[in-house]
Amino acid sequence: MGSRGNTRQRIQDVALDLFVEQGYEKTSLREIAEKLDVTKAALYYHFKTKEDILISLFHDLSAPIDEVIAWGQGRPRSLETKTEVLRRYSEALRGAAPLFRFMQENQGTVRELSVGENFKDRMLLLLDLVRAPDASLTDQVRCFSALFTMHAGSFALKDAEGDFEDKRKAVLEVAIDLMTQAHLEAGAGRQDPTGQVRTSRRGPSGTASG
Numbered sequence: 724m725g726s727r728g729n730t731r732q733r734i735q736d737v738a739l740d741l742f743v744e745q746g747y748e749k750t751s752l753r754e755i756a757e758k759l760d761v762t763k764a765a766l767y768y769h770f771k772t773k774e775d776i777l778i779s780l781f782h783d784l785s786a787p788i789d790e791v792i793a794w795g796q797g798r799p800r801s802l803e804t805k806t807e808v809l810r811r812y813s814e815a816l817r818g819a820a821p822l823f824r825f826m827q828e829n830q831g832t833v834r835e836l837s838v839g840e841n842f843k844d845r846m847l848l849l850l851d852l853v854r855a856p857d858a859s860l861t862d863q864v865r866c867f868s869a870l871f872t873m874h875a876g877s878f879a880l881k882d883a884e885g886d887f888e889d890k891r892k893a894v895l896e897v898a899i900d901l902m903t904q905a906h907l908e909a910g911a912g913r914q915d916p917t918g919q920v921r922t923s924r925r926g927p928s929g930t931a932s933g
Contacts (some may be wrong), residue, residue, distance in 0.1 A: 730761075731769050734755065734759060734766060734769055734776060735783070737758050737759050738750070738755045738777075739780060739821050739825060741754060741758065742825050743824050743825050746829060747773070747832045751773075752766060752770075752773055755776075777832075777836065777838065778837075778838055781822070781838040784815075784816075784819055784822060784842075785842070787815035788812070788845050791849070792849060792852065795807075795811075795849075802903060802906050805852065805853045805902055809898050809899055809902060810895065810899075812849065813891060813894070813895045813898075816873060820878040820881065823875065824878045826839075846870060849870060850866055850867060853866050853869065854909075855905070855909035857909065859908070859909070861908075862905035862909055863905075865902065865905040869897075869899070869905075872901065873895070873898050876890070876893075876898075880893075
């Protein structure tokens with residue numbers, strides 16, 4: 724059973740490498756089999772089409788994300804909960820950098836297959852967990868940017884100095900900062916009956932007004 728699981732994962736890893744390197748459309752099952760040094764029949768045992776491989780990659784990523792969503796939905800929308808949602812999401816995304824790079828470079832394919840929609844639905848559920856229901860447009864952008872930072876950060880920093888874990892923590896720290904700022908702004912807005920978050924605003928000349 725163990726070797727079956729390993730073969731399946733090797734097929735996924737090699738296929739994803741080829742999808743990223745040369746594009747999904749240009750990659751054939753035969754090439755994947757050759758790179759793995761297995762027969763096409765051995766590949767068929769696990770996956771009948773390259774669509775099956777791609778769907779399985781998204782499915783394997785989705786399972787831990789679903790756990791994060793289920794955990795967050797059962798808790799109050801406190802800053803602690805939101806921070807923990809991002810921490811857990813960061814853990815769920817371990818090893819997902821190549822898949823995000825694939826999504827970035829093969830947007831047409833992702834749109835055509837149902838995987839793109841399913842992933843987008845999960846992103847909207849995560850967004851609901853980390854933003855306030857009455858968040859301003861600016862704070863909504865902050866929360867969306869927090870999630871996007873976690874997706875893009877891992878492969879954007881691949882050539883930067885430092886090991887993977889340091890980069891993951893740096894990306895998570897920035898995501899938490901963005902979400903925290905949105906959370907505190909929304910809280911300040913609710914506490915002020917006039918709807919003005921700041922007690923002192925700067926006028927055009929830089930002097931305080933109001």
